[in-house]
Each structure stands twice: as C-alpha cells, then as structure tokens.
Amino acid sequence: MEIVKISAIWCGGCLKTNKAIKKVKENYKDITISNLDYDMDEEKVAPLNVGEILPVMIFYKDGKEVARLIGEKNYDEIVEVIKRHV
Amino acid sequence: MSKLNKIIITIFLLFLIFLPTNIFALSSDYKDVVHEIVGEKEVKDKVTIYFFHGYSCPHCKEETGFLDQLEKKYDGKILIRKYETWKEENKQNAKWANEVRHHFGITREGVPLTVVGEKYYSGYSDVIGYRIEKQIDLYLAEEESDDDQEKTIVESNKYKIPILGEIDVTKASIFLIAVVLGFIDGFNPCAMWVLLFIINMLLGMEDKKKMFILGFAFLFTSAFIYFLSMLGISFVLGNFTGVLRSLIGVVGIVLGSVQLYNYYQTRNREDGCVVVDKKKRKNITRKITSIKESRNFFLALIGVISLAVSVNLVELACSLGFPATFSEILTINNVDLIMRIVYLLIYVFMYMLDDIVVFIISMSTLSLVGMTTKYNKLVKLIGGIIMILMGILLIFKPEWIMLRF
Numbered sequence: 202m203e204i205v206k207i208s209a210i211w212c213g214g215c216l217k218t219n220k221a222i223k224k225v226k227e228n229y230k231d232i233t234i235s236n237l238d239y240d241m242d243e244e245k246v247a248p249l250n251v252g253e254i255l256p257v258m259i260f261y262k263d264g265k266e267v268a269r270l271i272g273e274k275n276y277d278e279i280v281e282v283i284k285r286h287v
Numbered sequence: 288m289s290k291l292n293k294i295i296i297t298i299f300l301l302f303l304i305f306l307p308t309n310i311f312a313l314s315s316d317y318k319d320v321v322h323e324i325v326g327e328k329e330v331k332d333k334v335t336i337y338f339f340h341g342y343s344c345p346h347c348k349e350e351t352g353f354l355d356q357l358e359k360k361y362d363g364k365i366l367i368r369k370y371e372t373w374k375e376e377n378k379q380n381a382k383w384a385n386e387v388r389h390h391f392g393i394t395r396e397g398v399p400l401t402v403v404g405e406k407y408y409s410g411y412s413d414v415i416g417y418r419i420e421k422q423i424d425l426y427l428a429e430e431e432s433d434d435d436q437e438k439t440i441v442e443s444n445k446y447k448i449p450i451l452g453e454i455d456v457t458k459a460s461i462f463l464i465a466v467v468l469g470f471i472d473g474f475n476p477c478a479m480w481v482l483l484f485i486i487n488m489l490l491g492m493e494d495k496k497k498m499f500i501l502g503f504a505f506l507f508t509s510a511f512i513y514f515l516s517m518l519g520i521s522f523v524l525g526n527f528t529g530v531l532r533s534l535i536g537v538v539g540i541v542l543g544s545v546q547l548y549n550y551y552q553t554r555n556r557e558d559g560c561v562v563v564d565k566k567k568r569k570n571i572t573r574k575i576t577s578i579k580e581s582r583n584f585f586l587a588l589i590g591v592i593s594l595a596v597s598v599n600l601v602e603l604a605c606s607l608g609f610p611a612t613f614s615e616i617l618t619i620n621n622v623d624l625i626m627r628i629v630y631l632l633i634y635v636f637m638y639m640l641d642d643i644v645v646f647i648i649s650m651s652t653l654s655l656v657g658m659t660t661k662y663n664k665l666v667k668l669i670g671g672i673i674m675i676l677m678g679i680l681l682i683f684k685p686e687w688i689m690l691r692f
Binding site: 211212216239240253254272 | 484556558559572655657
C-alpha cells in the first residue's frame with residue numbers, strides 16, 4: 202500500500218496531521234508514504250484534483266486509488282482506512 | 288371667618304407643609320462640589336448642572352439642545368449653569384473648567400464637560416445624555432427611598448467581592464470583554480498562515496539570535512499595526528457619535544450574518560486548511576524568499592516589518608467587525624485615553640496569543656507546529672453570533688453596552 206499526502210507549509214492542520222502520519226510510518230513499516238507540497242510540487246499535485254481543503258491523503262493499492270482522506274486527521278482515522286483496505 | 292374659609296386655609300397650610308417634602312427632597316448622595324470652584328452659592332433644593340462649553344464646538348451645541356429639553360422636563364427641579372470657555376473674554380471660565388478637571392482627575396481636555404453632583408461627563412453623545420438624565424433621576428429620588436438597587440447605582444459601580452476586594456464592575460466587564468473578544472478575534476485563521484510561512488523560513492536560518500529577532504519583529508509589528516488601527520477607529524468613533532454607531536451596528540450584523548452563512552455552508556465540510564488565494568500566496572512567498580536570501584540582516588529586518596504591515600492591514604479587513612465593535616464599546620463607556628490604551632493592549636495581546644504560542648513552541652522545539660483546525664468552524668459560529676448580537680445592541684440598546692449594572 203502507498204499513501205500520498207498533499208500538504209503545505211502554511212497550513213496548521215497539515216502540521217497536526219504530520220504527527221499522526223509519523224506514527225503511522227513507525228507502526229506500518231511496509232507502507233510507502235510520500236509527501237507532496239501544494240506549492241512546490243504544483244505539476245504533480247494538479248492532476249490529483251485536490252480540492253480547496255488541505256491536507257489530502259490519497260491511498261493507493263496496486264497502483265489504484267482506493268481511498269481519500271480530506272482535512273486534518275488523527276492517527277486512528279488514518280489507521281481505520283488502512284485496515285479497511287489491507 | 289366663615290367655616291368654608293377656615294377649611295380652605297387649613298388645606299392651603301397643609302398643602303404648604305407637604306409641598307416642600309414632595310418636590311424638593313434631594314437624595315443624600317447629592318453633593319454639589321463645583322459651586323466652590325466657580326464661586327457660586329450652593330442651591331440646596333435643586334440638582335445643579337455645570338456645563339462647560341465652547342461657542343463653536345458641535346458637540347456642545349448638541350448638548351445645549353439636550354439641556355434645554357431637560358430644563359423643560361425637570362421644570363424647577365434642576366438648575367443649569369453654563370460656562371463658555373473658548374472666547375477671549377471667558378478666560379476665567381476656562382480656568383474654572385481646568386480646576387474642575389483637576390478636582391475629578393480628568394485627563395481628557397476639551398469641552399463639553401458636564402458635572403452633575405459628583406459625576407462628571409467629558410464629551411457628549413446621546414448615551415452620555417441618557418446617563419446625565421439617569422443621574423438626575425437618582426439625585427431627585429426621595430430621601431426615604433429604601434430601594435437598595437438605586438443606592439448601588441449611586442455608589443458608582445463598585446461591588447465588594449470576596450478575596451478580590453472592591454471591584455468596579457464596569458472596568459471589570461470591559462476587561463473581560465477585551466479578553467474574550469480579543470481571543471475569539473485571534474482565532475480567525477486569516478493571519479496565521481503567514482506566520483507559519485515566516486517561521487518556516489526562520490527555522491532554516493543558522494543564527495538563532497537573528498532568527499528570534501526577525502520572528503519577534505514580525506509579531507511585534509503585527510500587534511502594533513492592529514493596536515494603532517483600533518486606536519484610530521476609536522478616535523473616529525469618539526468624534527462622530529449616534530449615526531456612526533448605528534452604522535457600526537449594521538456592519539456588525541452584516542459581517543456576522545455572512546460568517547453564519549459561511550458556517551452553514553461549510554458545516555459538514557472536513558476540518559482542515561482552506562487554500563488561500565493563489566496570487567496572494569505567491570506574492571507573499573516571493574517576499575519571504577527575498578528576505579531569506581538577503582545577506583544584509585537589516586534589509587531582512589525591514590523586509591519582515593514591511594511584510595507584517597501589509598499583511599495586517601489586509602487582515603484587519605478580514606475581521607473588521609470585532610475591532611470596530613470593541614472600539615465602540617470603549618467610546619460608549621467614555622473610557623479616557625490612558626485606559627483606552629490599556630484595554631486595547633489587553634485586546635491585542637489576546638488577539639496575538641495563539642500566534643505567540645505557536646511561535647515560541649516552534650522556536651524552542653525547532654520544528655514547525657500548527658494550531659489544530661478542529662475548532663475553526665465552532666469559532667466561526669460563535670464569532671458570527673457575537674457580532675450579530677453586538678450589532679443589534681449598538682443600534683437598539685446602546686445603554687446596555689454602557690455596562691452599568
């Protein structure tokens with residue numbers, strides 16, 4: 202499984218979510234988590250159709266998008282999605 | 288003497304006996320303190336009003352009309368003494384006005400200045416007129432009146448509270464309003480994202496001392512701009528009463544409604560950061576990058592300060608309702624300049640509190656921390672309701688915001 206997180210440096214809610222993501226990384230070592238910056242990685246972010254709320258987490262399984270979490274989330278909320286799709 | 292004549296005379300005498308106690312009983316709290324200053328005799332059976340004015344001052348003219356009405360309403364119960372202070376030949380009156388100011392410790396200069404008993408009123412607005420009238424009513428209240436409530440009002444707004452001792456409720460209320468409104472206003476996410484940008488830039492710097500100086504310069508300038516704007520608003524409000532107050536009330540209701548509508552529209556949306564206008568963000572990113580790359584520390588400092596000025600002027604419009612309402616509360620309560628500055632500083636400190644916390648934690652842990660966005664919607668809802676309520680009060684019940692309990 203792979204998670205792509207889109208966030209921005211000016212976004213407080215993204216920073217909060219980063220903490221949760223860090224914990225996910227520690228507990229689910231086999232999941233690849235990559236980070237895209239809303240401003241710096243504009244070209245990569247554009248095709249993902251991110252709305253106007255940040256952060257956004259997109260969950261991929263076998264290269265296909267299986268779920269999307271929008272907004273500030275805590276550890277449990279992220280883990281719940283992972284468990285549903287693993 | 289006929290029997291009828293006897294009866295008439297008896298009734299007349301009885302009438303005479305009752306007449307004075309019915310009409311000319313002033314409250315024991317009434318004390319004419321100005322008559323000695325202006326060298327007039329004390330009139331014991333009338334509430335004497337001392338009115339210092341300038342011949343061409345618009346508020347004085349307004350108050351003169353108001354006092355004329357009072358004279359008619361309280362026919363024979365009040366005495367109004369008027370002193371013009373601006374004309375060359377009235378130097379003595381101006382001197383007396385200064386002595387009165389000195390007696391009461393009034394720091395605000397200028398007219399109109401009105402004294403009723405031991406209460407003084409600097410400036411004039413319809414709210415002040417309302418207060419003057421209420422005060423006259425209290426002084427005219429009969430001696431025997433055991434109404435405790437009235438007594439408390441006469442003894443200004445002081446209440447004894449355990450541990451804290453004697454507290455002036457008006458002052459305590461304004462303090463509380465400053466704390467609450469400032470705090471809610473500060474939660475407004477308008478300005479927070481720029482601060483995060485700045486901190487992110489600062490964390491990349493090697494010189495920790497410079498990092499702190501630049502960060503504090505940004506916070507301090509932001510606070511200062513906000514403070515100055517509010518002080519300016521409160522001055523403008525102080526000079527145009529009445530109509531402008533209703534206007535602020537309308538602005539409050541409109542902005543509050545917009546906020547409530549906004550809340551309603553987004554109530555089911557996920558909590559998170561709303562992407563700010565792209566052009567604005569690009570603009571600020573460019574400025575910050577140039578600050579970051581500047582080799583000269585002072586240029587960087589100037590860059591940070593100018594960024595803070597421009598950002599905060601724009602963001603002031605973002606939450607105009609709160610600063611304007613608070614400034615109006617200060618004006619209505621006739622808070623003098625020094626206390627006005629004190630209350631505004633308290634307000635601005637509360638407004639900056641979330642930014643200060645984020646800055647200090649980020650700097651001491653050397654990692655960017657953010658405020659959670661989980662409460663943004665709730666703050667929007669509460670803020671909207673408060674703004675609408677304040678707006679309605681400003682228009683229809685300004686005397687309620689006068690905080691006299």
